[in-house]
Amino acid sequence: MDSTAALALPDLWDRLTGTQQDPDLWVVLATGVVALAVVVPRPLWRVARNAITIAHEGGHGLMALLTGRQLTGIRLHSDTSGLTVSRGKPYGLGMILTAASGYTAPPLLGLGGAALLSAGRITLLLWVATALLVAMLVMVRNAYGALTVFLTGGTFLLVSWLTGPQVQAAFAYAVVWFLLLGGVRPAFELQAKRVRGAAGDSDADQLARLTSAPAGLWLFLFHAVSLCSLMGGGRWLLDL
Template sequence: MDQGLETAADASLTDLWDRILGTQAAPETWLVIATGVVALAVVVPHGVWRLARNAITIAHEGGHGLVALLTGRRLDGIRLHSDTSGLTVSRGRPSGIGMILTAAAGYTAPPLLGLGGAALLGSRRITALLWIATALLVAMLVMIRNAYGVLTVVLTGGAFLLVSWLAGSEVQAAFAYAVVWFLLLGGVRPAFELQSKRRRGGAGDSDADQLSRLTHVPAGLWLFFFHAVSLCSLMGGARWLLAV
């Protein structure tokens, strides 16, 4: 009896593993284009973007936090605010490569996540993308240190979890493609917003300015780097997404 239960459990685990890592049917081209149009309609209008930008902030601050951990820094916590700003606090050397990579990870994280998601969708691993995103959000939730941040991450993670468990394959595909398009397109706009703020004399303590102080490279060049990463990610990701 115990052996039978163990065999059934192993079979269920194998089925779950296959479901996560297996490939799914490629969606119709019209769905890929339609989700891109929807994402663009969310990113361009200011009113809608003002709300949707919270998701980009999650990726931005998550990028800071992940790279801080990978470079050996101690991550104290992450805060997400209702004005779509955020703050990631880590401890370690106040200078050096670890601090530079951590500071550079914010603006580059959303488009690079979108590029990685496009690679997964290009290989038809829709379910894997949904589960990886959910796992990253759960890991980030542990480090959130304010109520608004917890609410934002829980709602976002809940959406991914519900779609990955309860939705049909077509809904999962539409959701996954919309999310990746949003990361790619939404990853472009923040760098332009930062450029506009700096032109008006604001954002004096932005990531670009922090990087300038750390590296003695002009903030404008770091801003150019943010633009290059986001635009190249958009072009590369679009090629993968449209190659259905």
């Protein structure tokens, strides 16, 4: 290892583990408004929802691995639907946790991101997100999904390497606000589909078949996790 690399590694570690200055309150508020403006209007949401699907399917995949299941592949589709396939017992706690982790993953990721930002760990958040996206890219099994994850991960990488602290902070806060706000809408969309009888194989219905709890109770859990994450994460972001 040459001297330049030897000097760069400590600097790199300090940059990763160090804290960064919090942005001004107006930046925090502005990024929240931008995220809300993306989540609420249907035309923008139809495009932005792809990012929520990445987090949703990534949640299924990560939980499958954590519970000892064999993750065989993830597919992301242009209609913002997705599919995560894992091998293992088709019943039991591992399967239940895997099925329950989809709708809860985006808001919980947002909550974790808000905790990092409240501690001034902006760079760490960007790098952790990039690492998770790279790991997910390995498991994606269709071209559209690979392109979506690649572009998303590339955006995080470019922002973390090529932009200054203020841009990084604004980007990180916008992403976390989007996960918190965007994590709320899918559960309401699922509820509307179930009222129309159009979601018979949803995560909530799969959980109902895996357990003795009705699908409505699992849907309530999705609502509770997303709304509580939004309230808690919002308080951290706003430093209340």
